[in-house]
Amino acid sequence: MYIAYLALVGRVLLTGYERIIFKQVGTGSGSAESVFLIFTTGTLLLAPFAFFVEWPADWSFLWIAALASLAYAVQTVFYIKSLSNGEASLVAPLYYFSVFFLLALSVMFLGESFGLAKLAGLVMLVYGASFLHKKQSILHSLAALATDRACQFMIISSVLVALGRTLDAFMMRSVHPMVYTLALCFFTDLYIFIWLALTGKLGSARKMFRNKLKAGTIAGAVDCYSYLLLLIAISRIEVSIAEPASMLGMVVTVVLAHFIFGERIRHRLPGVAIMFAGAWLLFV
Numbered sequence: 001m002y003i004a005y006l007a008l009v010g011r012v013l014l015t016g017y018e019r020i021i022f023k024q025v026g027t028g029s030g031s032a033e034s035v036f037l038i039f040t041t042g043t044l045l046l047a048p049f050a051f052f053v054e055w056p057a058d059w060s061f062l063w064i065a066a067l068a069s070l071a072y073a074v075q076t077v078f079y080i081k082s083l084s085n086g087e088a089s090l091v092a093p094l095y096y097f098s099v100f101f102l103l104a105l106s107v108m109f110l111g112e113s114f115g116l117a118k119l120a121g122l123v124m125l126v127y128g129a130s131f132l133h134k135k136q137s138i139l140h141s142l143a144a145l146a147t148d149r150a151c152q153f154m155i156i157s158s159v160l161v162a163l164g165r166t167l168d169a170f171m172m173r174s175v176h177p178m179v180y181t182l183a184l185c186f187f188t189d190l191y192i193f194i195w196l197a198l199t200g201k202l203g204s205a206r207k208m209f210r211n212k213l214k215a216g217t218i219a220g221a222v223d224c225y226s227y228l229l230l231l232i233a234i235s236r237i238e239v240s241i242a243e244p245a246s247m248l249g250m251v252v253t254v255v256l257a258h259f260i261f262g263e264r265i266r267h268r269l270p271g272v273a274i275m276f277a278g279a280w281l282l283f284v
Contacts (some may be wrong), residue, residue: 002230002235003234004158004232004235004237005233005237006246007229007232007233008229008230008233008237008242008246009247010172010229011229011230011233011242011246012060012228012245012246012248012249012250012252013252013253014222014225014226014229014249014267014269015226015253015257016247016249016251016252016253016256017222017227017252017253017270018219018223018249019083019088019253019257020040020088020253020254020256020257020260021215021218021222021259022028022079022080022083022219022220023083023084023088023217023261024215024219025037025038025080025215025216026080026081026083026084026235027084027149028084029084029208029212029253030204030205030208031077031080031081031084031215032192032195032196032199032201032205033196033201033204033205033208034080034216035073035076035077035192035207035218036192036193036205037205037212037213037216037220038219038223039076039185039188039189039223039224040075040189040191040218040220041213041216041217041219041220041226042185042220042221042224043182043186043220043224044083044220044221044223045221045224045225046178046181046182046185046224046225047216047230049178050179050182052178053079053176053178053179054176055176055179056174056175056176058082058177059237061171061175061180061183062183063180064167064170064171065171065180065181065183066187067167068164068167068168068171068184068186069183069184069186069191069192070187071160071161071163071164071167071192072160072161072184072188073187073188074158074160074194075156075160075161075164076157076188078153078154078156078157078160079153079154079157080151081150081153081242082094082151082154082157082224083150084160085149085150085153086148086149086150086151086153086154086208087257087261087263087270088253088254088256088257088261088263089152090148090151090268091150091151091153091154091242093130094158095158095247095250096155096156097159098158098159098161098162098165099122099125099162100233101158101159101162101163101225102161102165102166102181104119104153105162105163105166106165106166106169106238106239117281120278120281121141121278121281122278123278124275124277124278124281125247125275125276125278126272127203127278128270128271128272128275128276128277128278130265131223135256141171142190150248152284154174162226163202164232165239166235166239168230168231168234168239169234169239171279172231172235173236177228177231177235178228178266180231181224181227181228181231184227185224201209222246225266228236230242230246247275248276250272250275251272251276252267254272257281269272
């Protein structure tokens with residue numbers, strides 16, 4: 001169990017930095033090309049570890065991995081679009097609206113627990129989110145978030161994340177996290193490559209590899225390893241707890257957005273604190 005919690009801590013730190021490096025990679029570049037660069041470099045960095053794990057005798061899990069990969073491929077495109085077009089300290093916390101969809105799916109299909117503490121935690125997440133785009137009332141604040149283009153991209157991304165995480169939790173009952181992660185990376189690379197080929201953007205992708213290889217490699221490492229840490233965590237912790245708890249990485253994102261991009265975050269800090277408390281309630 002300690003390993004699961006250590007993995008979750010690592011996940012929080014890496015996801016906090018992930019939005020910063022994703023924004024740097026995606027700004028001024030195509031979203032699909034950015035996803036291809038990030039996942040390709042991430043896959044190459046993970047591949048050597050495949051020699052140190054036991055491979056499954058039954059490969060029937062691949063069709064589920066292919067389905068989850070499709071959700072993640074589309075999700076990451078919207079994720080990068082959102083970070084490229086909006087302030088990181090504004091749109092990044094909206095990623096965790098996925099907890100609503102995730103909680104519903106995990107209770108219905110995975111038989112996970114649900115109680116008043118989790119409900120209170122989710123309510124606090126929404127209330128905290130209203131501080132990110134502060135208006136005269138909570139409803140006006142949430143409406144402002146819902147009509148902002150970059151925020152809409154992130155909300156769509158969060159729905160797809162919930163679907164992917166539900167499939168992940170199901171597969172962690174029978175497949176090694178490293179094997180599953182590599183399968184996801186492979187299928188995601190394949191989907192994006194096909195899309196780039198069909199849309200005539202392979203040349204643009206090659207240009208991006210030349211111009212942003214260093215940043216893309218860092219982003220690939222952060223993304224793939226943070227995801228692997230999540231899978232390790234949900235092998236022993238309920239996904240309806242582990243994924244919302246990962247939102248604490250938002251605190252890291254907000255602080256880094258201030259120092260790296262010069263974003264004004266003071267008015268968003270109360271919301272961050274409330275969302276932090278809401279995440280804590282998910283563990284009660």
